[in-house]
Amino acid sequence: MAQVDKKAGLLRKSSASRKPLKEKVVLMYDEIFALEDPAKNNPRFWEELFLMKVNLEYLEGKLESLDGDEVMKIKDNINSLFHNCIQALAEEHQIKVVNALQTLCALLRGVHQRNKSTSGFDIINMLMGFDKAELRMKALMESLDAQLCGDRSHSLKSLCFKLLLCLVTVTDNISQNTILEYVMINSIFEAILQILSHTPSRIQHGYDAVVLLVLLVNYRKYESVNPYIVKLSIVDDETTLNGMGLVISQALSEYNRQYKDKEEEAQGGFFSAFTNMVGSMFIADAEEKITVHTNEAILLALYEAVHLNRNFITVLAQSHPEIDIVSTPSVAAPTMPIAPLGTTPPSLDMLASPELPLDPNLQTSNLLITFLKYSSIVMQDTKDEHRLSSAKLCLIILTCIAEDQYANSFLHDDNMSFRVNLHRMPMRHRKKLADKSLPSRPLVCAVLDLMVEFIVSHMMKDFPMDLYVRCVQVIHKLICYQKKCRIRLHYTWRELWTALINLLKFLLSHETTLLAKYNIFNLALLVVNLFNMFITYGDTFLPTPSSYDELYYEIVRMHQVFDNLYCMVLRVSTNTGQWKEPASKVTHALGNIR
Template sequence: MSLRKSSSHSLGKKQLKEKIVQIYEQLLQGEDPSLSNSNFWDEFFLLKPKPLVLKTELGNLKVEQLNALKPIIRSLFSHCVAVLGETSSNSHHIKICNAYQTITALVDGVVKVLTQEYSYDLLDALMEFENSTKVVNSLLNHTSIILTGEYPKCVKMSCIHAMLMLMTSTQIVSKNRIMEYIVTSSSFLESIFWLLSRTETRVEFGHDCLIMLALLVNFEKDRPNACAVRLSLVDDPLILNGYSQAITAGLSEFCMQNSVAADNSSGWFHSFTSMVGSMFVTDENGKNESLCGTKVGLLVAFYEAIHLNRNFMTTLANTKTDTSPCNTLAHTVMSPQQLQPSNLLVTFLEYCSLVMQDIKSESRLNLVKLCFIILTCISEDQYANALMSDPHLVFRVQLHRVPMRHRKITLDLAPPMPLVCSLIDLMVEFMMTHLTKRLPYSIYIQSVGVIHHLLCYQKKSRTRINFEWRKLWSAFFTVLKFVLTNEVSLLVKKLDIFALALQIVNIINLFVTFGDTFLMNPTSYDELYYEIIRCQHTFEDLYSLTARYLSSNGEHKASASKLSYSLVNIRAILTHFSPKIDEFLTSQNISTPTEDQIIDVVRNNYDSLTLKILDNLDNFERYNEVPKYASFFTAIVRVMSKDMRKTLESVTIDFTPILTGEQ
């Protein structure tokens, strides 16, 4: 070890070390100072710890050296746990903080030596298998009491950091054997819910509480998980709203940082690219990108609540939110748009509009994929749809739009509207801005699916929302044109363009067949027919595409057949109205009709149009995490755990209140 092996010459005048460092050296030389001093541990926990020194020296050990020091490490860890239960001395707050800091350093240092994929060694190094149940249960019981008791902020913060260090001690959370004990501790889980349910503790610790919950729920997901079951059953409004407000505060902070960056820079695009670039940290080989700064942990916690607990849907539109404790933007002048009533869904939609703008790397793509999975779960829920479609529940959502050559970027000053309108607008924005050679196919499938879910609810509930539907139809037709233009290159990449086109065509069929039940007025229905007729060549080319693949015995024959059948009504519309329009043009002796003239022809010839009733237009396959997304969430949680560990290393806790007696 570097400290104990340093010669007197190399140390020089620096030999006068702090007492705590000298004790670390003794311990890591295998000595037990308590054998010659019965008050050693009392004195030890009153000394200001040096976590960085302890962590560094432990990390420098070889596995053989660490194995030889296991008795000392176990003794130190067990005494740390014992101190947590101490309440008799006047200095017990100081001792508890020092004990948690020591635990954090021990775990961090030992993990650096051991193979991180398996934590059996960590468990054995810290407490020995035979004693693990007793030691961990004692740790969790003391921790639960501290988190819910009358303890200073710094005590609870050091407690939470130590627990997070233990919970993130392996890159794959399901291989962390210490988590087996934590998952089954009802007292620890309830203490997390307790912190979330109270404003003052939620503001301080809400983010970390949600990270812990996300880690617990994702432990061995393929088996029954007590934390997942408990989360699914939460119906206490205080806990549900606290959970929601903690997510909202974190995502709001992200959005606000972007707004401030935009105000302080020469241009919006420059500020956005600078901000996003700083969030995604890449190693020197360009791999293993981090999502630090993107609040990915909050997104996982959001997903788990939405996915597991239907009661959580009731919090989506609640307008009461907390202010982030670490928000450095508190004194920033707020714009009228930022002062509008907000809620979790409003904030989340704005967040999505920011993160979806740059998805060139796999990690950024996965972040947007997670956002769209959350939107998928929301769009499937009947209660959430009712909230979003309520004409009396309107909000102004600021959707950030990517700069493009054909449009100028201005502040989105759209009037308050039902949230479903903003959600559809967000999906349209995504579809229109990501038609590139590296088409994010899976996210296009997700975005079209979200729109389909929303429309199915509109149709079944006969809800009429005041939305500019032409924006949606135009986006659909643009995607179809892109697919036709890039057919070969997309199929070479094994992207099923027929499945994507089928989704879009079925939604158009939904409008054609049932549009009168949810479009705001007959004019919208007329405009739909006009847009179909205007894009006649696109649909003819799409039908020709299916015909080519139907005539072969290739792998796409089945999906081409489905797409071909779904075009039957659109082809009927084109076949019916094209000659009518030609007759009108001939009779009026004009070559280029106006939109109004085409719509007049359509209105006058509806009665003679015959369409088929297509089955299952308003049905969809509900979201299932397993098996499709199981590996995806394993990877996301791995990134979340790694980023949390990185964050813990940079966080400093202010212990001044307990040192000065200001408790």
């Protein structure tokens, strides 16, 4: 049988003796793109169309080749195609439903691709006619809701999610996608919750459901009342929240596992032997080979859940056997392209097994631990804008957690101790910490370790000021809770004090360069205020009197840093300039230390 040229819709190419032979469905598409009504001479045209396999490449390519004026000439036929697709979704014949869903995807993508600069209202007019848009979209959303909630096959539900994700993501800026106004009116929120609360459905479609939900939550969230935000904030069903947490946890765990596999692969073999032979000068090069493509969709879902729904905080602490150490990599279907590390949903095997066989060597984990490990990977490299944004989102999530009373209670609970193996940036002056040497400690220790690690490893020319401010603020919120509740945390506080002092030293050394870009006095004030808290209230939360002695020893030992800081802020505050007021605040704050 001749090879089909899908792009051109040819079953047989033309030759000297034969005309080109086109697929029947392609000939029918050509009738739609003609000026006349395709059903005029064939009343069964639409019924026959949806019985034939869709040629997505040809249909999308044809639509992309037309500009706005050309689409308007065949607007009636495009409107009829959209309308008949919606009608086909109500058919009992599953083949018709599948073909209608695929045709709608091609129609949405094709029309938007060529008309990106066109207003949302014109796009709606091209697709379904502005006068009938509300009716058409109501019918579409009701059909999709029925498919997702009904007893349909998993493959059909998967196509429904693909169509909805296509509908949501056809524009670069989701808030400019005017069609979503109809998705706001005709909510599918309950259908998404049903998928997440039902285990077999969550295993198959949980990832798509969570991504779709977080995208809808972010539609014009600051411009108007978004019903998905309101509904998500009041969800209190434990099964649904656990289902959402499990999807997020497994996606992050899959990423952590893939990263760990790549890290071990990079450290093994001839390359490792070669670097060991010549020393540690190539450590950075070896690390760069581990490509980190972060999963922003899942990270954003975690942020929205923690930020909007206080009931979700309980999900963070729910323990389960650690799943990111299982070395069973998922095998992608041969027809699917291989996506960058971390951007693919977790394998169905992983989603299907939230409960793993208990093993004496298996560590207990939870969503928060998985997120902390993920954050430790993301925060290692913040040199480009993309990774910088991911690290910022991680710190914003940690800020939300550090501000929550219940989250703080389980973070500081001595009865909830875990061994958290955070990823640390390779540095020549320190050895890699062995995983087995880590003790079990309250989770707040892991959070503080992550913050200290960030402070130590990012003092560089391209200084991430915003991330440093957020990092120190997280530490401040945790210590405020310890002071308030008089919790004496057994932590190696000296590492934190040393990191903070070295940060002040870095700000002093690069004063001229940094002041040209940032208000360094704001960060300096946050650090000085932390030391003031330790000095003034340390007796309420430091574990032993010797810890207090260590604090004073460090301050006295590094007094030159504080003296230099005082001289610098005094000089700036006594001169007129834009930094006079923030510098004077640091001057006053230093009085307690000096």
